Amino acid sequence: xxxxxxxxxxxxxxxxxxxxxxxxxxxxxxxxxxxxxxxxxxxxxxxxxxxxxxxxxxxxxxxxxxxxxxxxxxxxxxxxxxxxxxxxxxxxxxxxxxxxxxxxxxxxxxxxxxxxxxxxxxxxxxxxxxxxxxxxxxxxxxxxxxxxxxxxxxxxxxxxxxxxxxxxxxxxxxxxxxxxxxxxxxxxxxxxxxxxxxxxxxxxxxxxxxxxxxxxxxxxxxxxxxxxxxxxxxxxxxxxxxxxxxxxxxxxxxxxxxxxxxxxxxxxxxxxxxxxxxxxxxxxxxxxxxxxxxxxxxxxxxxxxxxxxxxxxxxxxxxxxxxxxxxxxxxxxxxxxxxxxxxxxxxxxxxxxxxxxxxxxxxxxxxxxxxxxxxxxxxxxxxxxxxxxxxxxxxxxxxxxxxxxxxxxxxxxxxxxxxxxxxxxxxxxxxxxxxxxxxxxxxxxxxxxxxxxxxxxxxxxxxxxxxxxxxxxxxxxxxxxxxxxxxxxxxxxxxxxxxxxxxxxxxxxxxxxxxxxxxxxxxxxxxxxxxxxxxxxxxxxxxxxxxxxxxxxxxxxxxxxxxxxxxxxxxxxxxxxxxxxxxxxxxxxxxxxxxxxxxxxxxxxxxxxxxxxxxxxxxxxxxxxxxxxxxxxxxxxxxxxxxxxxxxxxxxxxxxxxxxxxxxxxxxxxxxxxxxxxxxxxxxxxxxxxxxxxxxxxxxxxxxxxxxxxxxxxxxxxxxxxxxxxxxxxxxxxxxxxxxxxxxxxxxx
DNA sequence: GTACGATGA
Numbered sequence: 001x002x003x004x005x006x007x008x009x010x011x012x013x014x015x016x017x018x019x020x021x022x023x024x025x026x027x028x029x030x031x032x033x034x035x036x037x038x039x040x041x042x043x044x045x046x047x048x049x050x051x052x053x054x055x056x057x058x059x060x061x062x063x064x065x066x067x068x069x070x071x072x073x074x075x076x077x078x079x080x081x082x083x084x085x086x087x088x089x090x091x092x093x094x095x096x097x098x099x100x101x102x103x104x105x106x107x108x109x110x111x112x113x114x115x116x117x118x119x120x121x122x123x124x125x126x127x128x129x130x131x132x133x134x135x136x137x138x139x140x141x142x143x144x145x146x147x148x149x150x151x152x153x154x155x156x157x158x159x160x161x162x163x164x165x166x167x168x169x170x171x172x173x174x175x176x177x178x179x180x181x182x183x184x185x186x187x188x189x190x191x192x193x194x195x196x197x198x199x200x201x202x203x204x205x206x207x208x209x210x211x212x213x214x215x216x217x218x219x220x221x222x223x224x225x226x227x228x229x230x231x232x233x234x235x236x237x238x239x240x241x242x243x244x245x246x247x248x249x250x251x252x253x254x255x256x257x258x259x260x261x262x263x264x265x266x267x268x269x270x271x272x273x274x275x276x277x278x279x280x281x282x283x284x285x286x287x288x289x290x291x292x293x294x295x296x297x298x299x300x301x302x303x304x305x306x307x308x309x310x311x312x313x314x315x316x317x318x319x320x321x322x323x324x325x326x327x328x329x330x331x332x333x334x335x336x337x338x339x340x341x342x343x344x345x346x347x348x349x350x351x352x353x354x355x356x357x358x359x360x361x362x363x364x365x366x367x368x369x370x371x372x373x374x375x376x377x378x379x380x381x382x383x384x385x386x387x388x389x390x391x392x393x394x395x396x397x398x399x400x401x402x403x404x405x406x407x408x409x410x411x412x413x414x415x416x417x418x419x420x421x422x423x424x425x426x427x428x429x430x431x432x433x434x435x436x437x438x439x440x441x442x443x444x445x446x447x448x449x450x451x452x453x454x455x456x457x458x459x460x461x462x463x464x465x466x467x468x469x470x471x472x473x474x475x476x477x478x479x480x481x482x483x484x485x486x487x488x489x490x491x492x493x494x495x496x497x498x499x500x501x502x503x504x505x506x507x508x509x510x511x512x513x514x515x516x517x518x519x520x521x522x523x524x525x526x527x528x529x530x531x532x533x534x535x536x537x538x539x540x541x542x543x544x545x546x547x548x549x550x551x552x553x554x555x556x557x558x559x560x561x562x563x564x565x566x567x568x569x570x571x572x573x574x575x576x577x578x579x580x581x582x583x584x585x586x587x588x589x590x591x592x593x594x595x596x597x598x599x600x601x602x603x604x605x606x607x608x609x610x611x612x613x614x615x616x617x618x619x620x621x622x623x624x625x626x627x628x629x630x631x632x633x634x635x636x637x638x639x640x641x642x643x644x645x646x647x648x649x650x651x652x653x654x655x656x657x658x659x660x661x662x663x664x665x666x667x668x669x670x671x672x673x674x675x676x677x678x679x680x681x682x683x684x685x686x687x688x689x690x691x692x693x694x695x696x697x698x699x700x701x702x703x704x705x706x707x708x709x710x711x712x713x714x715x716x717x718x719x720x721x722x723x724x725x726x727x728x729x730x731x732x733x734x735x736x737x738x739x740x741x742x743x744x745x746x747x748x749x
Numbered sequence: 750g751t752a753c754g755a756t757g758a
């Protein structure tokens with residue numbers, strides 16, 4: 001390959017437009033197309049001499065320019081004014097209203113409303129941000145279709161729910177929390193006046209527990225349904241039966257009962273529409289045309305084995321040949337981001353001095369928040385920003401100024417491997433992205449003007465990609481959803497889902513729930529199980545909290561569980577400074593293992609928090625390689641858990657002082673199936689399963705050869721590793737029945 | 750002898 005010219009990109013002959021090509025309408029007669037006739041005129045592309053140029057490593061790359069629009073829309077820029085003044089000055093308000101009427105969806109307003117009036121379920125197709133998510137709820141409210149009920153708009157992510165509510169409140173010239181409100185975990189703004197409520201799908205699923213018919217709402221809009229998040233799938237399944245019951249009971253009761261009826265609107269990207277339409281028989285599919293700046297897509301001519309190296313070469317090709325504009329590179333994970341950062345730095349330092357500077361911004365969820373925020377800083381003059389990001393930049397965060405996207409075509413995906421013993425493993429594997437993901441990534445180049453996307457895979461690879469990701473419910477552990485459904489009197493096994501998970505995963509979840517006492521032998525939920533479902537935690541964790549009552553150590557257990565269930569890791573890890581990280585961790589080390597080590601860290605942080613200000617605390621965390629975000633989030637979680645404890649009459653202040661046994665034994669009640677005993681070769685054999693696990697090298701117990709262990713989770717990489725490990729006494733395990741043979745347990749299948 | 754895609758309650 002080194003001798004001959006590497007032709008990286010080739011011409012993509014047809015525009016990758018969705019309309020009429022990739023997207024086939026299953027039944028054209030059922031569709032209403034609402035589009036603007038005079039589409040935004042395509043701007044003439046800046047004429048340049050193709051993409052020819054020599055790369056820093058001497059390799060020659062060439063390709064031709066093509067035209068092509070990626071896919072719909074994105075006209076409303078949610079990030080523009082997330083905190084617009086509640087009562088805007090008249091000119092600003094007029095400006096907002098002008099923007100509203102300029103949206104493509106505005107022209108179809110009356111046609112849309114007619115469909116909403118007529119059909120109980122509508123599937124509304126169009127890209128995220130086309131205006132449908134902000135406008136449709138307002139149209140429904142203003143037209144009176146919602147009657148006296150509320151309109152719920154569900155979102156898979158918290159930031160989306162809050163920023164949408166802010167935007168729509170501004171459009172209604174009101175303050176968030178009055179007519180337009182939102183509800184996400186740890187943050188709610190709504191009042192008796194609230195008619196449009198943006199909330200996370202997890203939030204509305206929780207509401208089912210106290211209001212199984214969701215009677216407050218007359219219209220429920222499920223947005224981003226194509227993402228098929230676990231909670232969206234569960235919500236959709238429930239909405240179907242709720243609607244059947246509500247609309248059946250409101251028949252023949254006259255007009256006054258109109259608000260009891262429920263209307264459902266499913267909003268999705270254009271792929272996969274038929275599945276939703278099929279699931280809701282009698283639904284109407286509506287297609288909303290959107291618009292976006294054109295994005296020119298290049299595919300590589302040959303498949304690229306080393307995508308990090310290709311990304312580096314492509315970046316410099318853009319940097320040396322192309323007009324200003326920031327570059328966004330999609331990579332699967334932190335490791336690749338770090339290695340690409342190094343090589344770009346190395347080559348950038350060798351560029352001739354008349355070249356623009358390169359500013360590299362790595363971006364991934366586990367990175368410190370301050371580092372991630374750097375992408376939003378304005379780029380210094382004579383500098384090109386190069387953002388190296390994971391999937392976080394695909395949906396969650398929108399970065400302004402991006403004109404070029406480099407797409408490696410890879411992402412990481414978690415998968416749960418069910419074991420018939422109850423506990424399974426999570427694995428994280430790098431895999432090819434899907435078509436919808438590829439289009440979403442390309443679309444990131446066309447938010448502010450015409451853009452370019454370089455795909456480091458061939459056009460054939462693109463064609464062979466699956467349409468959209470496998471629904472989350474098919475690839476994750478099910479103990480928590482199964483328990484919540486049991487609480488609602490439902491069975492995951494028989495629920496009318498769009499996709500049903502494997503039997504193995506469901507059996508594993510049933511066994512786990514039985515072993516921790518949430519279900520009895522016949523699979524019925526126990527009182528203990530109902531108490532467990534009250535906590536916003538994984539059942540194995542809520543079991544530990546409940547067990548702490550007998551041991552008088554709820555305070556300690558809550559602290560540990562809050563950290564374990566925070567979304568980011570407490571210990572930051574940086575491959576360069578591994579030794580320093582290990583050294584600093586030793587200061588907090590507790591002989592019994594990682595759980596009490598965590599407790600030591602939180603206690604130390606609390607002491608620091610008493611004497612230091614915000615920056616002092618941050619500095620202390622940085623010095624000790626601790627993720628302050630995890631500590632802050634855990635603090636919020638702990639407060640929420642305390643409230644749940646109060647409802648259950650559980651004294652959350654109960655403390656066992658410096659004793660460690662009570663804490664570990666409480667955890668043991670929840671993590672029964674996550675126990676193992678030492679074998680002669682130094683590995684551990686699971687007490688409840690056949691697998692052999694090793695203690696993860698990051699554990700304080702690694703190489704300590706303690707006889708029996710309890711651990712928070714297993715991750716399968718090259719080997720099966722137990723993470724967050726503590727010593728547990730053998731007699732305690734025997735008492736739990738964890739060392740008995742599997743034949744003692746009743747058959748659950 | 751070493752993992753860390755993204756979410757959510």
